[in-house]
Amino acid sequence: MNSMLELLQQPWPWYVAGPLIGLTVPALLLIGNKALGISSSLRHVCAACVPAGIPFLTYNWRAEIWNLVFVLGVALGGFIGYQLMGHPEIINISPETINDLKTELHLTDFSGLLPRELFSLDNLANWKGWFFLVFGGFLVGFGTRYAGGCTSGHAISGLSNLQWVSLVAVIGFFAGGLLMTWVVYPMLF
Amino acid sequence: MKYFKYLVLGTLFGIILTKSEVISWFRIQEMFRFQAFHMYGVIGSAIVVGMISIQLIKRNRLKSISGEEIKLADKKFNHGIWIGGFIFGLGWAITGACPGPLFAQLGSGVGAAAVMILAALAGTWTYSALREKLPY
Numbered sequence: 642m643n644s645m646l647e648l649l650q651q652p653w654p655w656y657v658a659g660p661l662i663g664l665t666v667p668a669l670l671l672i673g674n675k676a677l678g679i680s681s682s683l684r685h686v687c688a689a690c691v692p693a694g695i696p697f698l699t700y701n702w703r704a705e706i707w708n709l710v711f712v713l714g715v716a717l718g719g720f721i722g723y724q725l726m727g728h729p730e731i732i733n734i735s736p737e738t739i740n741d742l743k744t745e746l747h748l749t750d751f752s753g754l755l756p757r758e759l760f761s762l763d764n765l766a767n768w769k770g771w772f773f774l775v776f777g778g779f780l781v782g783f784g785t786r787y788a789g790g791c792t793s794g795h796a797i798s799g800l801s802n803l804q805w806v807s808l809v810a811v812i813g814f815f816a817g818g819l820l821m822t823w824v825v826y827p828m829l830f
Numbered sequence: 831m832k833y834f835k836y837l838v839l840g841t842l843f844g845i846i847l848t849k850s851e852v853i854s855w856f857r858i859q860e861m862f863r864f865q866a867f868h869m870y871g872v873i874g875s876a877i878v879v880g881m882i883s884i885q886l887i888k889r890n891r892l893k894s895i896s897g898e899e900i901k902l903a904d905k906k907f908n909h910g911i912w913i914g915g916f917i918f919g920l921g922w923a924i925t926g927a928c929p930g931p932l933f934a935q936l937g938s939g940v941g942a943a944a945v946m947i948l949a950a951l952a953g954t955w956t957y958s959a960l961r962e963k964l965p966y
Contacts, residue, residue: 649849652849652851653846653849653850655850655867655868655869655870655871656875657850658849658850658852658872659850659871659872659874659875659876659879660878661842661846662847663875663877663878663879664879665839665846666879666880667886667887669839670884670887670894670900671887671894671895671900672836673835673895674896674901675836676903679930679933680929682929683951683954687958693959695959697958698958706833707833708836710836710837711836711839711840711843712933713840714837714838714839714840714841714844715840715843715844715847715933715934716933716936717840717841717937718844718845718846718848718937719848719853719933719934719936719937720938721841721848722846722847722848722849723939724939726848728848732851732854732857734856734860734865734866735860737863737865738856738859738865741859742856751856753940754853754856754935754938754940755854755856755926755940756856759855760855760940761942762942762945765945772924773924773925774925774942774945774946774949775945775949776921776924776949777949778925778945778946778949778952778953779921779949779950779952779956780921780924781918781922781925781927781928781929781932781946781949782921782929782951782952782954782956782957783917783954783956784915784918784919784920784921784953785928785950785954786957786958787910787913787914787917787964788910788914788917788918789905790905791918791928791930792922793928795905796873796877797873797877797880798880799905800877800880801876801877801881801884802880804904804905806905807905809915810914811915812912812915813912813914813915814916814918814919815919816919817915817916817919817921817922818861818862818919818923819862819919819923820919821862821924822863822923823862826923
């Protein structure tokens with residue numbers, strides 16, 4: 642029992658986490674006939690707080706409260722999973738990635754979930770903070786809604802249901818991600 | 831109370847995302863640089879398990895616990911799918927997080943996630959306001 646607890650506190654391998662994420666799809670369908678999709682929550686918050694007469698934000702968002710509750714759970718899960726279930730000081734990423742990030746992005750601190758040198762709130766005083774926190778977040782919110790879904794709605798839920806449209810979306814996700822990583826990052830740093 | 835089950839499932843989902851480290855910017859960089867199998871393994875096995883589950887639900891005509899017929903809407907193509915997908919991809923590589931991980935990061939105690947979520951809300955709002963003028 643103790644070793645089971647210790648095992649749960651270690652980072653979970655892909656072959657444990659992936660299937661569990663996959664099971665969330667049928668679980669949501671069975672408990673409430675709901676399709677997994679997280680980015681919709683952003684739209685519901687906009688509709689609830691600042692609809693401003695915009696047609697796309699004028700709908701009965703109260704019918705989608707389940708989605709907001711699910712997302713609240715995800716945040717709670719982040720707290721439990723990170724603060725209560727243990728975490729490594731430095732995530733065990735590939736040495737090649739560390740080397741690339743050191744040479745290309747001049748990172749020195751690899752502790753935590755994301756690099757403090759880029760994501761510290763103090764960075765909002767310079768371009769880095771605005772680029773990584775504000776511009777990046779903006780593109781995530783704009784792009785997911787324009788595409789009609791994110792990694793959960795298109796990649797997991799959509800591809801699980803054999804939707805070719807979702808494959809187009811996922812190819813788009815990767816095209817954007819690869820361009821940013823391989824072309825834009827080297828120009829910025 | 832009728833929402834409690836979604837809170838439980840969302841919490842489990844958040845724990846899985848966190849414990850598998852897919853909410854880490856470092857893991858997303860590793861993925862876009864093709865330097866580890868981890869992210870591909872997580873996403874790939876999630877899709878395989880999801881696919882098998884949906885096939886089982888469809889073939890056995892399973893109903894939800896409230897007795898409803900389970901319906902999955904087909905997604906329709908429009909040009910926003912790839913244009914928006916591309917824009918999200920740029921943001922994914924910058925923030926190192928898609929929407930789910932942003933919420934999990936916030937819960938884990940990353941203050942920057944609050945700023946990114948606010949910016950994402952601004953992005954969604956801006957999209958909504960410009961929707962009629964965008965190419966589809």
